[in-house]
Amino acid sequence: MKKLLLFASFMVALSAHAQDYWSEQATSQPAASTGMRSISIVDDNVAWLSNSCGTTGCATIRRYSKTTNGGTVWSTSAIDLGASAANLEISNIWGVSADVAYAAVFPKAAGVVGGIWQTTNGGTTWVRQNTASYNGADGASFANLVYFWDANNGVTMGDPSEGSFEIYTTTNGGTNWVRVPAGNIPAALDAAEYGLTNQYTVTGDTMWIGTTFGRILISTDRGYTWTAAISPIPDFGGGINGSEAGDLSFTDSQNGLLQTSDFLLYNTTDGGNTWNSVTWDANLRNFGISEIPGLPNAYISVGEDLDAVRGSSFTTDGGLTWTNINDNPDANYVDGGVISFLNANTGFASGFSTSAAVGGIFKWNGNTLANDTFTAQQIATASPNPTTGVVELRGTNISQVEVYDVLGKQISSTNYSSLNNVSVNLSSLNNGVYMVKVTNATGNSSTIKVVKQ
Numbered sequence: 001m002k003k004l005l006l007f008a009s010f011m012v013a014l015s016a017h018a019q020d021y022w023s024e025q026a027t028s029q030p031a032a033s034t035g036m037r038s039i040s041i042v043d044d045n046v047a048w049l050s051n052s053c054g055t056t057g058c059a060t061i062r063r064y065s066k067t068t069n070g071g072t073v074w075s076t077s078a079i080d081l082g083a084s085a086a087n088l089e090i091s092n093i094w095g096v097s098a099d100v101a102y103a104a105v106f107p108k109a110a111g112v113v114g115g116i117w118q119t120t121n122g123g124t125t126w127v128r129q130n131t132a133s134y135n136g137a138d139g140a141s142f143a144n145l146v147y148f149w150d151a152n153n154g155v156t157m158g159d160p161s162e163g164s165f166e167i168y169t170t171t172n173g174g175t176n177w178v179r180v181p182a183g184n185i186p187a188a189l190d191a192a193e194y195g196l197t198n199q200y201t202v203t204g205d206t207m208w209i210g211t212t213f214g215r216i217l218i219s220t221d222r223g224y225t226w227t228a229a230i231s232p233i234p235d236f237g238g239g240i241n242g243s244e245a246g247d248l249s250f251t252d253s254q255n256g257l258l259q260t261s262d263f264l265l266y267n268t269t270d271g272g273n274t275w276n277s278v279t280w281d282a283n284l285r286n287f288g289i290s291e292i293p294g295l296p297n298a299y300i301s302v303g304e305d306l307d308a309v310r311g312s313s314f315t316t317d318g319g320l321t322w323t324n325i326n327d328n329p330d331a332n333y334v335d336g337g338v339i340s341f342l343n344a345n346t347g348f349a350s351g352f353s354t355s356a357a358v359g360g361i362f363k364w365n366g367n368t369l370a371n372d373t374f375t376a377q378q379i380a381t382a383s384p385n386p387t388t389g390v391v392e393l394r395g396t397n398i399s400q401v402e403v404y405d406v407l408g409k410q411i412s413s414t415n416y417s418s419l420n421n422v423s424v425n426l427s428s429l430n431n432g433v434y435m436v437k438v439t440n441a442t443g444n445s446s447t448i449k450v451v452k453q
Contacts, residue, residue, distance in 0.1 A: 020365060021325045022312070022332045027051065027065040027353055027360030028076040034061060034353045034360060038092035038198045039340040040101070045070050047348060048095035049361065050103065050198075060089050060108070064123055068098050071348060071363035079117070079126050081105060087112040091197040096148050098122060102129075102174065104146040104156060106197065114143045116156055118174055132168045132177035136161035144195035145209070147202055148173075155223030157209055159194035169223045186228035189213050196237045198338075203250040203291070208272050210236030210246060216272050220253070229273045231258060232266050248272075249299055251291045257299055257319050259289040263306060265319050281383040283313040283324040287337030288350075294343055300325075302334045302349050310335045312349065323381050324449070334362050380422075380438040386451035389427035393448075397441040398422050404435040426452050 027034070029051055037052040049065040062085060065076045081088045087109040095101040099122045105114040115134040117126040134141040140161040148154035152173050158166035164182035188194070193213040200209045209217040214234045219226045231246065238245030238261060250256035250272075258266040258275060263286050266275040287303025297318040304310050305324070311333040313322040326333045336350030346364065353360035380395030393401065397418040403411045403426070411429065416422055418441045426434065431452050439445040 020332055022334060022349065022362040023365055024332050024351060024359055025071055025074060025361050025363050026355075026357050027074045028356050029061075029063065029065065029353045029360055030076075030356050031061065032354050034063075035336060036065075036338055036350045036360070037090065038094075039338055039348050039350065040093055040095045041340055041342040041346060041348065042095045042097060044342065044346050046095065046098045047071060048093050048101050049074075049348075049350075050090045050093040051076070052090075062088070062090055064093055064101070064103075065360070066095075066098070066101075066123060070346070071361065074361065075123075077123050079103060079123070081117060081126065082128070084112045088114055091143055092145050094146050094148055094154075096151050096173075100151065100173070102146045102148065102154070104143040104197075106142045106144070110139060114141065116143065116146055116174060116177070129174040129177060132156055132170075132174070133179075134158055134161075134166065136166065138162055141166055142194065144197050145200050147200065147207065149202075149205070149222060153222060155207065155219075157195055157200070157217075157223075160188040160191075164188075165195070165217070165226075167223060167226070180224065180226070184225045186215075186217065186226060189215070199236055199247075201248045201250060201256075203256075203293075204253055206250070206253045206271065208248050208250065208256075210248060212237050212239060216248070218272055220271070231272075232275045232277070233258070233260055233264070247287070247289050249289045249291045251293075251296055251298065255296070255318070256291075257289060259284070259286065259301060261286045261303075267319055278319045280315075280319055281321045282381065282385045283322040284319075285311070285313050285322075288339045290339040290341045290347065292341050292344055292347075300339060300341065300347070300349075302339045303337055312339075321381050321383060332362065336362075380446070380448065382436060382448045382450055385448070386453045387426060388453050389425060391424045391426060391436070391450055393422040393424060393436070393438060394420065395422075395438060395440065396420055398438055399441045400437075400439040402437040402439075404437065406433050406435070426450070 036049045038050045040048045051061050051063040062079045065074045067074045091104040093103045103117045107114045113135045116129045116132045119126045142159040146156040154170050167180040168177040170177045206220045214231045216229045233246045234243045236246045244260035244262035246260045254271050265278040265280050285301040285303035289301045292298040298316045300314045302312045312325045315322050334349040338350035341347035349362040380393045402413045437447045
């Protein structure tokens with residue numbers, strides 16, 4: 001017990017200089033363990049969340065949460081979907097203002113019709129937009145997502161029904177939805193190929209949607225025409241023989257990453273048509289991934305690391321190196337799997353509420369990405385990690401490196417003359433976990449967990 005207490009004190013001391021990148025806010029959900037399925041950021045002040053059941057076996061939640069002050073305070077209310085509500089569930093919510101938002105809704109029982117619902121009064125009432133019919137005679141209609149580029153132009157995508165994926169577009173805010181002709185959409189490969197709720201990403205006019213057969217449906221013209229590409233994974237939902245699930249993110253129309261639940265990473269430089277395996281280093285996670293709009297090659301990943309510890313990590317080199325931002329037992333570590341950024345200043349990651357006053361969403365704290373100090377404030381990155389011996393530390397003006405074991409005992413301390421690259425030899429140490437504390441010339445420090453193998 002004494003050793004554990006010493007280690008806890010040591011970790012507190014090492015964390016004293018670390019920046020807190022996230023702050024946890026309450027989404028005001030009345031039920032404990034409420035999670036979320038989607039995050040839609042309208043601007044620096046307004047964002048909408050679709051809430052979902054956070055534990056196995058709990059009741060379906062048909063609610064939204066909304067902020068109008070940048071995520072400090074959230075309001076919530078139930079979404080009235082009408083007489084069939086008990087057999088309906090929300091795929092995602094997309095907001096276009098503080099007053100107007102859209103919900104993609106799917107059926108949970110035969111004979112029940114889902115579709116697109118709209119609110120124009122901030123969530124007080126919701127009305128179905130009937131021209132996106134989602135009512136095929138074959139009973140296969142299932143709305144997976146809705147997305148708007150602005151107040152007028154939007155798209156919604158559903159599973160194959162009556163011969164093709166059910167996709168609609170609108171140019172007038174959903175007053176009229178028009179189904180995309182089957183000839184403009186690649187045919188499903190099999191009756192079991194369909195979309196997944198909220199499994200898509202958009203950059204500019206281009207949308208990418210993952211399917212249960214590992215394909216990516218791609219539209220470069222806001223949903224009017226589509227092509228299909230083969231991804232390196234068999235099923236974005238992870239349903240084929242227990243295969244890995246996947247999540248997509250693009251920094252522009254050509255460059256993107258595909259992250260899997262099995263810690264595989266792939267990149268594309270041709271808009272998702274071909275993919276290459278990425279040999280990544282350090283702290284990739286395995287749930288959700290988001291680009292940082294405006295910053296080429298910058299992404300943030302959330303989920304578990306290879307040690308099954310939840311948190312968040314970032315890369316600024318297109319996925320080659322991942323630096324841990326925070327994890328358990330930090331005070332504010334991201335424990336959910338959905339993440340979205342509007343720009344370098346504004347982003348949110350999902351969590352789980354424990355009461356109406358505690359938890360549910362993590363708010364990105366400020367502009368460290370925007371003012372180009374994000375990497376500098378991490379002080380250094382370490383690679384390879386795990387290592388069999390030498391660790392290369394890359395940073396700015398490194399002045400001191402200290403190595404500690406897991407009990408807080410200092411193993412070594414070396415001073416440097418403001419170097420950007422430092423080699424630390426751990427080959428003489430026993431295999432295990434070590435804490436490498438790096439301090440720069442200005443006195444700022446951060447600690448990297450290094451695994452010696």
